[in-house]
Amino acid sequence: MENQKLIVRFALVAEQPSARDEDRLSHIASENSIAGIKRYTGFMRGRDLYPLFDHVSLEANPRAAKTGNVTSSILESLAKTPELFPFKSKGILLGTSDYEALQRNRFELRFNDPASEGVLDGGHNMLAIGIHMLSAVLEEREIAKISLWEDMKDLWEEYRAELDAVKDQFDFLVPVEIIVPSDVSDQHIVQQFEMSVLDICAARNNNAQLTQETKSNKLGFYTEIRERLDPDVAAQVEWKSNEWESGEGKPIKVRDLLALAWIPLNKANEEHLLPLDISVTPQNIYRNKGECSKQFDRLMSNPAVSAPVDGPTHELTNDVVKSCFDILADLPELYDIIYAQFPDAYNSNNYRFGSNNIVKMYDPGKRETAKDKSGFLLTQPTTHYLGMPVYYRYPDGLIMPLVYGLKGIMEAKDGRIVWATDPFKFIDRHLKDIAGAYRLVLDMARFDPQKLAKNQASHEFAVGEFEKALIKQRAGAAA
Known part of the structure; x- marks a missing residue:
């Protein structure tokens, strides 16, 4: 969709600030502009939106458009009171740094970077208007299948000729605003x-x-996180709001990954390797992922960590943070492995993990003969990230301190954060011993996942157990 060029026509349009306005504003805004921005606002007829539907994606819109209550209300308004639609809707916001104002209220728009130019707001309006237009050429059962913008676009392209035949009937007005640089010849x-x-x-x-x-x-x-992740994991992450279709199952929330990122990032901060003193408390990785996300944004916004390139898009420049993301790439799988293996590791110490009422087992054979079936599952559970089949389902809070304990086998080396040992082999070798020691905090918390995951001491205990196991491993290797 790069370098898209299209011409849009307004039925009525006004320029803000106009040449007269610029003279009035010159005493409060430098270079006769407001923040270097000019806008054109007005109304476009529905039929004149065709070029937008033909050529523009919603990539620049931070929220992915999907059908729901919002689109239903818009469709109802278009069907019942189209004459009021321009006053009931906030319309569509377009933005581009490359344009030309033509005669007769027409504008040539060139979207050289669809990631930041194009439809900036009004994606749900675009989706609803597209559905409204398609309803003139499609049966209701086909319209009902549309859930996402991509669904609508596929049908738009398939039935483009039919849409052209009914184009003139779309006479309703739509509020449209275009924001552009006040002077496209001035690079600054x-x-x-x-x-x-x-x-x-x-x-x-x-x-x-x-x-x-x-x-x-x-x-x-x-x-950089997306590029490092296992592609199967990255494909399941909801990187921006509403992009995940409900029928595709439950997505991985991006803030889950950002929370895990603070395990190596905390290590980097302890080693004084980050350009600013920033960290999150271990318990916030479980209980306050919004804070993890906020702190991540603060870190990444630091000029010593990332720099803007190609407009608003930033590029990671800090090698320490890059190394933390290398560690993060392993954490989803390690999280799942700990979740999957911890029950057996716990039981290997002559304990009974499944005896607690918050733990459910998947064992069809035992369930069939059991008098009390409340502790058994009908369907096999899977792990959070990779969807590995497991035989126990229990609250993640029980193992969150152990996941944080992985920080104990990270180290600073040559100004980077790296694994001190192969973490996968380490888990296979030492999780049983760590689980035996971990029973102490489980007993103290009375198997309450909230108390465990929200207590900093339980996380520090787990880090200590990982560190001790690493020391023993190195001592054994040196002997």
């Missing part, structure tokens, strides 16, 4: 505009509860 103003677009986009989406993670994704803060 263009760069200023590109840096402002993301903040404008986020602010316009505030009413739709734009998450911090969505904004950070737009800034490119997650790019």
